[in-house]
Amino acid sequence: MRPRLALSRVLAMAWKDLTTERRGKAGFNAVVFMGAITLLMFGFALGPDAAALRTAAAGLLWLTVLLSGALAFNRSYESEAEAGAMDALLLYPGSRWPIFAGKLLANLIFVLLVEAITVPIAAVLYDIPVLTPLPGLAGVLFLGTLGFVTLGTYYAAMASRVRAREVLLPLLLFPMLIPLLVAAVGATKAVLTSDPMGYGAAWIKMLAAFDIVFLAATFLTFEYVIEE
């Protein structure tokens, strides 16, 4: 497929998904609310000890991102499933990977926008100073979210088409995300503190490696997942 054509398909797909989301807004609001309530409940679960919360903040933040963000992925295939639009999409000649890339891009923007709201909430609730390390934090959030959304979009292509999809997606997705969680929390901690041991770079490299391995694997095998 010509690169220009592929790119225009990717953008059309992403634009379509984002427009649907922007007009509906219900999904976005629900995911943001889920994120906020999770952050609040972690606060209650760990008690009013401010110091303990600050120590755990990086882990809690990432758990919140994963738990609330996972709600977005099945939704992203729902509109196609309802009206049989996926069958029509698959009839187009050419590769199928632009379908995946478009959905991936839309989900990435969606989850990053959710984070743009939940991270400041976390900063307020857990007393994390986010303004000074903002560029580094944004970079770590982006790398972690990219890997998360890649696998989420990929597994939701399957999970959204079976019975019990709400159960299947976390069963498939969360075990795979454990190394990403470990690396993202490590990198976030390094960015938020002064990183005296210099571990941040190693974790960021691991996040980048995770992203590259699974971007390649999902793009290469998406054809088999979507085919009817």
Add this chain to the structure above:
Amino acid sequence: MTQTTESPPTRETPAVAPMSALWPVIALLALAAAQAFGFLTSPPDRDMGHLQKIMYVHVPAAWNAFLAFVVVFGGSILYLWKRDERWDLLAAAAAEVAAVLTALTIALGSIWGRPTWGVWWTWDPRLTSTAILLVIIVGYLALRSFVDEPERRARWSAAVGILGALNVPIVYMSVRWWRTLHQPQSLPSTVDPAYAWGLRLNAIAFLVLMIWLVRARYRAATLERMRERADEREALGRP
């Protein structure tokens, strides 16, 4: 719809290999002999005493679980390549055996860890990455049980099997770094020569056991597929 290779519908049961009745006998005899050898020849460990005997099940189970994961990975790739459903059924059979052996490894490790380390569970890299492997393989089996259409199930689980296998080195590296950044955990990984042969024999016995189990589950999966196909034909009103 992609063409898949199917065995001819007229055959009612898969051909039984002449050796198959012997596998369980060989496997159980080998296991009994290797266990007896391990128990009789090895002296009680200086620190652990007879607790050390857990090693003769724990370590072979772990090795063969890993081998079963390799079979899942290989079967998944071969299925997507050849589109022969036998590779899918082999991967499924190996995944079930891998799940059982991994769970056995963790359970025995935990039983051994309680008197040795004083805790049932510790966030040791090897323990933790084995637990992650178990949840990954359980996810794979869950996917299989949720998808009814056989050809789609085969394609999807092959994709999930391949991604899961790709994650194994990343899981191991991440957990190791995670631990070393907190507190280094050293394990005595060297085995005294007095225990080495017991370990080797038990590893071979477990290998035979694993092959038997994979064969049995593979045969069961083949029979299930045949029943599914017979049901389909019946529903379609064909003889």
